Each structure stands twice: as C-alpha cells, then as structure tokens.
Amino acid sequence: MGTHPGGVHGPGVPSELTPARMRVAAPGPLTRERTVPRTLKLALFALVLAGLVGGSTAWFLATQKSLTLTVDGQDRAVTTTAGTVGEVLAEEGLETQAHDVVLPGPDAEVVDGDTVVVNRARPLQLTVDGVSSEVYVTALSVDEALAQLGYRAEGMVLSASRSERLPLDGMELSITTPKDVTLVVDGTTRVVSTTAATAGAFLEEQGVVLGEHDRTSLYPTQPLLSAMRLQVARVSVTEEVVTAPVPFRTVETEDPEAFEGDDTVTQEGVPGEQATTFRVTVVDGVETGREQLDMAVTVPPVDELVTVGTKERPAPAGGVPATADGLDWAALAQCESGGRPDAVSSTGKYRGMYQFSTATWQSVGGSGDPAAASAAEQTLRAQMLYARSGAGQWPHCGSRLFG
Numbered sequence: 001m002g003t004h005p006g007g008v009h010g011p012g013v014p015s016e017l018t019p020a021r022m023r024v025a026a027p028g029p030l031t032r033e034r035t036v037p038r039t040l041k042l043a044l045f046a047l048v049l050a051g052l053v054g055g056s057t058a059w060f061l062a063t064q065k066s067l068t069l070t071v072d073g074q075d076r077a078v079t080t081t082a083g084t085v086g087e088v089l090a091e092e093g094l095e096t097q098a099h100d101v102v103l104p105g106p107d108a109e110v111v112d113g114d115t116v117v118v119n120r121a122r123p124l125q126l127t128v129d130g131v132s133s134e135v136y137v138t139a140l141s142v143d144e145a146l147a148q149l150g151y152r153a154e155g156m157v158l159s160a161s162r163s164e165r166l167p168l169d170g171m172e173l174s175i176t177t178p179k180d181v182t183l184v185v186d187g188t189t190r191v192v193s194t195t196a197a198t199a200g201a202f203l204e205e206q207g208v209v210l211g212e213h214d215r216t217s218l219y220p221t222q223p224l225l226s227a228m229r230l231q232v233a234r235v236s237v238t239e240e241v242v243t244a245p246v247p248f249r250t251v252e253t254e255d256p257e258a259f260e261g262d263d264t265v266t267q268e269g270v271p272g273e274q275a276t277t278f279r280v281t282v283v284d285g286v287e288t289g290r291e292q293l294d295m296a297v298t299v300p301p302v303d304e305l306v307t308v309g310t311k312e313r314p315a316p317a318g319g320v321p322a323t324a325d326g327l328d329w330a331a332l333a334q335c336e337s338g339g340r341p342d343a344v345s346s347t348g349k350y351r352g353m354y355q356f357s358t359a360t361w362q363s364v365g366g367s368g369d370p371a372a373a374s375a376a377e378q379t380l381r382a383q384m385l386y387a388r389s390g391a392g393q394w395p396h397c398g399s400r401l402f403g
C-alpha cells in the first residue's frame with residue numbers, strides 16, 4: 001500500500017499525544033515509537049513530589065503553635081499543633097483530677113503564644129481545734145494552704161512548719177487557734193486566752209488539778225471553742241456517823257395485891273444508842289446528797305419494869321376514892337357533879353364526876369363513856385389531867401382542890 005502525501009497519516013500530522021510518548025507515521029510499510037528519555041521522567045517525578053512535600057510542610061508550619069505550660073508554678077515551653085487545652089495536656093501526659101485548677105478550661109482553644117496554667121490539688125487531712133475534715137488545696141506550702149483556707153489569725157499552733165512544702169499526695173495538718181474561754185474554779189471566774197486543743201489540756205495549762213470526785217462542765221477530751229465556759233465543781237465524798245437515842249420499852253406487870261392507880265417502877269428504863277452511817281456528798285461547800293449506808297444499835301436500851309395495881313379501891317363516902325396527893329378531889333367532884341359518877345350535863349357534852357368531855361377523857365387514856373367508868377378510874381384520869389394541865393381544866397370548881 002503506498003503513501004499519500006498530505007493524507008491522514010501524512011508527514012507532520014500528529015496522530016496521538018501522551019505525556020511521555022508520541023507516535024509518528026513514517027514513510028513505508030512500518031511505523032516506529034519514540035520514547036521520552038529516563039532522565040526527563042525522573043525530573044518530572046521529582047517536580048511533582050517536591051510540590052506535594054512543600055504543600056504539607058507549609059500546612060504544618062501554618063498550624064504549629066508555641067505555648068507556655070505552667071504546672072504547679074513551674075514554666076516550660078511547649079510546641080504543639082493541638083487545638084484545645086485538653087489536647088495540649090494529653091500530649092504532655094498530664095492527667096487532671098476533679099479538684100485541679102486548669103486555666104483556661106480544657107475545652108478552650110489555644111493559639112500561638114498562649115499560656116496554660118495547671119495547679120494540681122493536694123488532699124489535706126485538716127484538724128482544727130480537734131475537729132477533723134479532708135480538704136483540697138492547690139497551695140505548694142503550708143503557709144499558702146493556710147492563706148487559701150482563710151486561717152490568718154496570729155498565735156496559731158501548727159503541727160508543721162509554715163515553710164514546709166505540700167507533697168502531691170497530701171499531708172496531715174493540725175491547727176490550734178487562740179480562743180477566749182471562761183474558767184470558773186475555786187470561787188473565781190476569769191476569761192483566759194488559750195491555744196489548748198481540749199478541755200483537759202486547758203486545765204493542765206492553767207495548773208488546775210482535779211480531785212478524785214471533782215466534776216467539770218466539759219469532758220476532758222472535748223475540743224475547746226471560743227466563748228466556751230468551763231466550770232470545775234470541787235466534790236468531796238465522805239462517810240459520817242450520826243448517833244441517836246433508842247427509846248426504852250415500858251413493860252407493865254399486873255399486881256392484884258396493889259390497888260388500882262398504885263403503879264410501882266421496879267426497874268428504871270435506860271435509853272440505848274443507835275449509830276447510822278451516811279455517805280455525804282458536798283459540792284463546792286454545799287451538801288447535795290446523803291445516802292444511808294448502815295444502821296446499828298451500839299448500846300441496847302434497858303426496859304422499864306412497872307407493876308400495875310389491879311385491886312379495886314373501896315369506895316369512900318361520897319363515892320370519891322381517897323388519894324395521897326393532898327388535893328381535895330371529893331370537893332371538886334361535889335362542885336362539878338354533886339359527887340355522882342354517872343352524872344351527865346344538860347347538854348350531854350360533859351359526863352361523870354369530874355364532867356369530862358369525850359375528847360378530854362380520851363386524851364388521858366380513857367375509853368368508852370366517862371360516866372360509865374368507876375369512881376376510882378374517873379379520879380385517876382382527873383389526876384392525870386391535873387398533872388398535865390392544872391386546875392384550870394375546871395374553871396369554876398378547880399379552886400376546890402386546895403380546900
């Protein structure tokens with residue numbers, strides 16, 4: 001097949017173009033391919049790669065930030081591409097806890113030149129005037145912790161030096177603050193400023209020694225607070241023995257040979273003695289309690305022995321028995337009742353020879369109706385009444401007793 005100059009496949013007319021290869025129609029029955037040199041290919045590849053790397057480097061440089069990270073007061077420079085504070089902390093391996101302080105917050109965005117502050121919290125086992133609690137502070141020293149907690153009073157007693165650093169895992173700290181306490185002891189009252197932690201320590205500080213039975217208004221282990229009142233009661237407990245007489249008994253023996261009213265003491269009675277032991281409690285000089293511990297008769301009483309005449313006296317003329325007291329009972333009976341043992345007044349209130357009322361009769365040992373008693377008993381009761389109250393018991397007739 002011949003060629004046709006100027007035809008479709010004639011010389012100088014391109015048939016296909018590629019970046020690396022060009023196909024050219026040659027005269028004759030065969031065609032040949034011309035390849036791009038290897039060096040040109042490498043150059044083209046390097047050019048493309050350089051473009052890619054340059055773009056990435058430019059992007060990295062554009063997002064990189066230089067920050068200052070301050071942890072517990074210590075600064076360090078940080079270079080990062082992180083977008084937030086939380087990401088920065090994660091890159092630096094800092095795990096924050098609930099009580100830590102992070103400024104700005106973990107979600108805040110960061111830009112070049114920012115400062116991120118992390119103050120890590122430390123647990124503090126705090127005891128203030130005996131009351132314990134757990135608190136968290138971001139302070140680095142005891143002094144800073146006191147300032148954060150608001151303890152600024154002068155004269156506080158601390159269990160650690162103010163300059164001591166607080167470890168990250170915390171520490172125990174005891175604070176005793178000055179307080180005004182009213183002390184009442186031994187009759188005096190005074191206000192004392194003290195840093196003692198407990199009531200017992202305060203008494204020891206003030207030189208107050210407690211006796212075995214002394215009492216205090218506060219428990220010795222009770223923490224002291226300002227404006228408290230501590231009162232000491234001096235208590236003495238002693239045993240006291242009190243003696244008292246024991247009355248003797250009267251033992252009567254009937255004597256049928258003796259007349260009624262003739263009583264004879266054959267043995268005098270003697271009182272005994274009884275001892276009672278008490279436990280006595282005295283508080284600040286005032287007795288507040290008395291408890292009986294024991295009671296015993298130390299000296300037994302001696303019975304009084306009496307013989308009592310039971311023989312009835314013969315009735316004398318006039319019905320009034322004879323008496324040996326020198327008084328004229330017959331004259332009194334004659335005046336009061338005409339000497340009649342069964343006499344009764346018009347009102348019925350006064351009865352018998354000596355006109356007894358029932359109450360008076362009973363007060364001298366009589367029983368029943370006076371007017372029914374024998375003349376001898378009525379005279380005996382009248383003598384008893386006279387011995388107790390005198391002749392005034394018979395206002396109108398009492399003078400007759402004396403003749």
